[in-house]
Amino acid sequence: MDMNTIEAVVPTTDPAEWRDGDAWLAGGTVLFSYGSTVLKRLLDLGQAGWPAVTVSDAGIELAATCTVAELYALPASEAVAGREWPGLDLLRPCCDSFVASFKVWNMSTVGGNLCTSLPAGPMISLCAGLDATATILGPGGSSRTVPVAMFITGDGQNSLAPGELLRSIQLPASALSAKVAFRRLSLSNLGRSGVLLIGRLDADGGLVITVTAATKRPVQLRFAAAKMAGPAALAAAVGNAIPEELYHDDIHGLPAWRRDMTLRLAEEIRGELLGERLVVSGDFWTGPRQPHATSPQPSAQPPGTTQNQQNTQQKEA
Numbered sequence: 001m002d003m004n005t006i007e008a009v010v011p012t013t014d015p016a017e018w019r020d021g022d023a024w025l026a027g028g029t030v031l032f033s034y035g036s037t038v039l040k041r042l043l044d045l046g047q048a049g050w051p052a053v054t055v056s057d058a059g060i061e062l063a064a065t066c067t068v069a070e071l072y073a074l075p076a077s078e079a080v081a082g083r084e085w086p087g088l089d090l091l092r093p094c095c096d097s098f099v100a101s102f103k104v105w106n107m108s109t110v111g112g113n114l115c116t117s118l119p120a121g122p123m124i125s126l127c128a129g130l131d132a133t134a135t136i137l138g139p140g141g142s143s144r145t146v147p148v149a150m151f152i153t154g155d156g157q158n159s160l161a162p163g164e165l166l167r168s169i170q171l172p173a174s175a176l177s178a179k180v181a182f183r184r185l186s187l188s189n190l191g192r193s194g195v196l197l198i199g200r201l202d203a204d205g206g207l208v209i210t211v212t213a214a215t216k217r218p219v220q221l222r223f224a225a226a227k228m229a230g231p232a233a234l235a236a237a238v239g240n241a242i243p244e245e246l247y248h249d250d251i252h253g254l255p256a257w258r259r260d261m262t263l264r265l266a267e268e269i270r271g272e273l274l275g276e277r278l279v280v281s282g283d284f285w286t287g288p289r290q291p292h293a294t295s296p297q298p299s300a301q302p303p304g305t306t307q308n309q310q311n312t313q314q315k316e317a
């Protein structure tokens, strides 16, 4: 939509240029969809020239301006060829969780998704699930890092101060090296995520389950040793970590449903990561190390290439 209050679009990545009435412009899929009656200038990151993806032994750095389409291409690219990182298997299911139009797929950015801070932000799910950290630049030349799981503080809320710019996100090699599991449920076929959980079995034997979409902000459950997380202990941990009021409530799912599905999917993930059994409820997870079947344009998929919760796959490990 038109933004009639905008007086200037300024190409810059310098937080020192920020003043009241400004907004950083990334892909614009939120800014130009929701509009604004108060913004005066857009600080356009479009010419930032930041490399979308930088791979090293330390892990993967994503520029805030990396698009969903660029992220989707990464697992099949030369940049990660030969890397023993099972965590890469999460990238495409998280991209597909946008169930995006051509516009959102090709324009929207990882940073824009984090800064919009919706509970159903799939880039939030990915980055929090892999213990990523965000690098944030401030107007006074400052720089700080914060875990993505703590960067998001509520529905549409984050820890950015006025003028701060999200520069990049670091996905650590330690988390990328973990065995991973993914579960997502939506109330409708190709609907917005109502519940999205990511699990990790780390090299040190620890189990981490990250709950997103169901809750207003990411919630992480950490068990020092996976064997400490039996079904009862896991359910108790979910109950302790997520008070009723933290479950999100909107048209995409009632809090009680989100709580019940969080418990169900957490238990599925526990069973999968511990090799006890493989039960997959929901969309976009074909099981560990299986080829990912979806196309780069989910909205163009033929019927039946995604499954929602009606379509539960069960396999004995």
Ligand SMILES: Cc1cc2nc3c(=O)[nH]c(=O)nc-3n(C[C@H](O)[C@H](O)[C@H](O)COP(=O)(O)OP(=O)(O)OC[C@H]3O[C@@H](n4cnc5c(N)ncnc54)[C@H](O)[C@@H]3O)c2cc1C
Residues within 6 Å of the ligand: 023, 024, 025, 026, 027, 028, 029, 030, 031, 032, 033, 045, 064, 065, 097, 098, 099, 100, 101, 104, 107, 108, 109, 110, 111, 112, 113, 114, 115, 116, 118, 120, 121, 122, 160, 164, 165, 166, 167, 192, 193
């Ligand atoms: C049809 C449709 C469906 C959508 N479905 C979903 C969905 O399922 N889940 C979901 O989470 N979102 C969804 N969105 C919202 C949106 O497309 C995504 O959140 C997208 O990732 C936003 O990225 P962007 O680059 O377009 O952000 P922009 O619109 O450019 O910016 C969004 C906000 O973030 C700020 N911002 C952007 N980059 C930075 C930065 N580097 N540093 C500081 N602030 C920054 C902007 O100032 C603005 O306030 C949908 C949108 C549409 C139109």
